[in-house]
Amino acid sequence: MQWEAITWQRMAERLAGHLDDPDNAPERGTWQRVGIDGAPPAGTGSLAGRLAEALRLRGRPSLVVAADGFLRPASLRFEFGRQDVDSYLGGWYDTAALWREVFGPTDPGGTGRVLPDLWDPVTDRATRSPYAELPPGGVLLVHGPLLLGHWYPFDLSVHIRLSAGALARRTEESARWTLPAFARYEAETDPASAADAVVRADDPRHPAWTGIRNR
Numbered sequence: 512m513q514w515e516a517i518t519w520q521r522m523a524e525r526l527a528g529h530l531d532d533p534d535n536a537p538e539r540g541t542w543q544r545v546g547i548d549g550a551p552p553a554g555t556g557s558l559a560g561r562l563a564e565a566l567r568l569r570g571r572p573s574l575v576v577a578a579d580g581f582l583r584p585a586s587l588r589f590e591f592g593r594q595d596v597d598s599y600l601g602g603w604y605d606t607a608a609l610w611r612e613v614f615g616p617t618d619p620g621g622t623g624r625v626l627p628d629l630w631d632p633v634t635d636r637a638t639r640s641p642y643a644e645l646p647p648g649g650v651l652l653v654h655g656p657l658l659l660g661h662w663y664p665f666d667l668s669v670h671i672r673l674s675a676g677a678l679a680r681r682t683e684e685s686a687r688w689t690l691p692a693f694a695r696y697e698a699e700t701d702p703a704s705a706a707d708a709v710v711r712a713d714d715p716r717h718p719a720w721t722g723i724r725n726r
Contacts, residue, residue, distance in 0.1 A: 512703070514711055514719040522710070522720060523561035529723050530650060530667065531569050537666075540647045542617040544664060547654040548702055549671030550693050552681035553712055555654035558671065566650055574645045576613055578655025580628025581605045585635045594688040600695060605629065606661050609653075614664055617651050625651065656693075660700040667723070670706035677713040 517525075529535060530543055537543045545562070547555045556577060563573045582588065583605045591598050612626035623645045628638045645651060659668060673681065679690060696702065703709045710720045 512709065512721050515722055516717065516719050519558060519561055519718060522718065523558065523565040525723070526562050526667070526669070526708070527565035527569055527571070530566065531571060535666075537648060538619075541619050542621075542623065542645060542647065542649055542651055543666045544614065544617055544651045545653070546658045546663060546665040546668040547652065547671065548656070548658040548668065548706065549654075549710075549712075550656050550673060550678055550682070550689075551686070552678060553671035553673055554715060555656075555671055558669070558710075559652045559654040563650075563652055572646055572649040573652055574625055574627065574643050574649065575652045575654070576625065576627055578604055578609070578653060578658060579632070580630065580638065581609050581613075582630050582632045584630065585632070596688070596692045596695070599689055599692045600657065604655075604657065609663070613651070613653065617645065618664075623647060623649065657696055657700075659702040659705045660696065667708075668706045669708045669710060670702040671710045671712050672703055674713050 530545070547559050549555045556575075559575045563575050566573045581604055583603060588598065588603050590602075608629050612629065616622050616624050624642045625645055626640065627643050628640050631638050653663070659670065675694065678693060679687070682690060708721055708723045710718050712718045
């Protein structure tokens with residue numbers, strides 16, 4: 512891969528410009544969907560927030576949805592123990608709810624009525640958040656880990672990559688058991704090949720990226 516040094520702000524502006532380009536703009540009455548993928552220390556939410564602001568300045572409405580708002584209840588996540596790697600990879604996130612409540616409403620002919628979150632992992636209760644109305648022409652921004660292994664219908668995907676060493680350094684002690692899960696995700700899903708743009712963020716102060724690659 513060839514890397515270009517860039518700031519997070521400039522990256523967000525470049526992504527917004529790509530989405531706003533007439534060649535990439537959504538058809539009338541439809542939405543664009545963006546995935547920002549990365550392990551928790553990668554800061555996917557920060558880039559999603561910057562991109563939402565860059566889109567706002569262009570007059571484009573957007574909605575940021577965190578995958579962590581769609582964790583399954585603790586009784587299901589911890590069915591095989593609190594540190595089961597297989598469960599983390601395949602059973603922690605309620606992918607059916609994401610399809611139903613987030614992607615389905617932004618399919619062609621959808622309502623744009625998106626549920627921004629479903630489950631609070633701290634209280635282990637439903638959030639009861641109201642639905643958000645994303646008008647046609649708006650941009651759905653979904654961010655979080657393990658997004659590129661579920662065939663989600665992203666129009667643009669970004670993978671924020673951390674080397675194994677950087678990920679280990681920046682992962683909290685209580686979450687270090689997830690490191691083998693992310694090693695498997697890299698090996699089995701190859702998110703750097705699946706994504707439209709890859710960001711190298713071992714030093715978050717000095718990111719670099721591939722730019723948006725032609726497919």
